Amino acid sequence: MKPRVCIVGAGPAGFALAADLQSHGTDVLVYSHPKHRRDATAVLSKGYFEATGAISGFTMPRITFDMRDVVEFSKILILTVPSTGQETLLRLLKNFDLHQHTIIAIPGNLFSLVAEAELNAGCILEANLSPYACRMEDGVLQVFGMKRSFSIAARHKTPTAAFKAKIQKIFPQELRWCSNVVEVSLTNINGVFHPLMMLMNAGRIENTGGDFLLYCDGLTRSVANAILAVDRVRVEVGEAFGFQMDGVVETSNACYGASFKDLVDLAQNSKPHRTLKAPAGIQNRNITEDVPDLLVAWYGLAQKLGIDASPLEAVINLASMTTGTNYMESGRNLKRLHLQNQSKDDLLEQFSIGSA
Numbered sequence: 001m002k003p004r005v006c007i008v009g010a011g012p013a014g015f016a017l018a019a020d021l022q023s024h025g026t027d028v029l030v031y032s033h034p035k036h037r038r039d040a041t042a043v044l045s046k047g048y049f050e051a052t053g054a055i056s057g058f059t060m061p062r063i064t065f066d067m068r069d070v071v072e073f074s075k076i077l078i079l080t081v082p083s084t085g086q087e088t089l090l091r092l093l094k095n096f097d098l099h100q101h102t103i104i105a106i107p108g109n110l111f112s113l114v115a116e117a118e119l120n121a122g123c124i125l126e127a128n129l130s131p132y133a134c135r136m137e138d139g140v141l142q143v144f145g146m147k148r149s150f151s152i153a154a155r156h157k158t159p160t161a162a163f164k165a166k167i168q169k170i171f172p173q174e175l176r177w178c179s180n181v182v183e184v185s186l187t188n189i190n191g192v193f194h195p196l197m198m199l200m201n202a203g204r205i206e207n208t209g210g211d212f213l214l215y216c217d218g219l220t221r222s223v224a225n226a227i228l229a230v231d232r233v234r235v236e237v238g239e240a241f242g243f244q245m246d247g248v249v250e251t252s253n254a255c256y257g258a259s260f261k262d263l264v265d266l267a268q269n270s271k272p273h274r275t276l277k278a279p280a281g282i283q284n285r286n287i288t289e290d291v292p293d294l295l296v297a298w299y300g301l302a303q304k305l306g307i308d309a310s311p312l313e314a315v316i317n318l319a320s321m322t323t324g325t326n327y328m329e330s331g332r333n334l335k336r337l338h339l340q341n342q343s344k345d346d347l348l349e350q351f352s353i354g355s356a
C-alpha cells in the first residue's frame, strides 16, 4: 500500500508539498479550513493545479474541509498553515483521539509548547521552515526554490533511529534532526530576514503597493547591518543552550547548497530570493507571523537567559507601533509557551544539548 499523509493547510506551501510528495508516490489528502479556502477553491474549480519552476507539472490533489476525514485518512498530519493559524487547527484537533498520530508542524515556531497541554497526540514534531519558496495565484503554483534540507525535532523523547527513518521516508528533502524544538525555532531565519526588510522598506511598500523586489531592491547594506544585529541575539541564545549555531547567511547557504559571502550578495544573487516581490502591504505574515511567533519567543528566552535582547525588542516595538498590534502581548511570549514560571536553570535543563 502507498504511504499516506494529510497536509493540513491549503496554501502555496501545502500544495507544493502535496505535488512533491504525490510525485514521489505518496497518497495525499489536503485539508483546507472552510474559512480559508481561497487556493483550495481555485484548485477544486479546475480539478487540478499546475506547478511551474523548481516543481513542475500537474497535480490532482484530494481536498477535504472536514477534519474527521483528515484524522481517518492517515496517522501522519503535516500542518502547513502559518503559525498564527495553528491555534485554529488546535481547537479542531483537540476533539480527536490522536494518541497514535504524529503531527509535524511546518513551520513549528514552538507550536508544541503551546499545544502540548491540550493535544492528545502520539508525537509532535516541529520543522523550521517550509522547504519550498513559492506563491500561488488562481490555482497556479510558482515554486521559486526548494531547500535541500530542513531542521526538525520532537517535543518529547529523543526519537529512535527507526522513527527518524520513518519520518525521513515522507520527505524528499534531507531532515536535519535537532536536539529539541527550541533549536528548531532558532533555525527559522525568516525571523531574522523578514520583519526588518518589511519595516525598513515600509514607505516603499505602501507607496508602490509592493511593486519592487523585496530582497534584491530592499536588502541593502544598512538593512543588512540591522539584520545582523538581530541575528547576533539569535545566535547568542542558541549558544547559551549549547547548540551549534551558524549565522544567517551560512544557515541559508546550507539550506540551498549556496555559498553567498554576505547578505547583500545573497539578496542580489540567490535565485529563490532575488526574484521575490515585496508584499502589497505591511499587514503581511512577514510581520504578522514572524514578529509574534519568532521574535517575541526569542526575546522571552533571551531575557530569561540574561542576554541583551535590545535589537529584538527594538524590532518588536517598531512592528507594534507600525501596525497597532501589541506583539509582546499577543505573540508567543513565555506565558503562552508555558515557560513563564521557569528559572534560567530550569530552561537550560529542559532545552540544553543533551537534555532528554
Ligand SMILES: NC(=O)c1ccc[n+]([C@@H]2O[C@H](COP(=O)([O-])OP(=O)(O)OC[C@H]3O[C@@H](n4cnc5c(N)ncnc54)[C@H](OP(=O)(O)O)[C@@H]3O)[C@@H](O)[C@H]2O)c1
Binding pocket: 009, 010, 011, 012, 013, 014, 032, 033, 035, 036, 037, 038, 039, 080, 081, 082, 083, 084, 085, 086, 088, 089, 106, 107, 129, 130, 132, 133, 134, 135, 285, 289
Ligand atoms: N510560501 C513560501 O514560500 C514559504 C517559505 C518559507 C516559509 N513558509 C511558511 O510556511 C507556512 C505556509 O506558507 P503558505 O505560503 O502556504 O502560507 P499562507 O498561504 O499564508 O497560508 C497557508 C494556508 O493556511 C490558511 N490559514 C491562514 N490562517 C489560518 C487559520 N487561522 N486557520 C486555518 N487556516 C489558516 C491560509 O488561508 P488564507 O489564504 O485564507 O490566509 C492558507 O490556505 C507559513 O508559516 C509560512 O511562513 C512559506
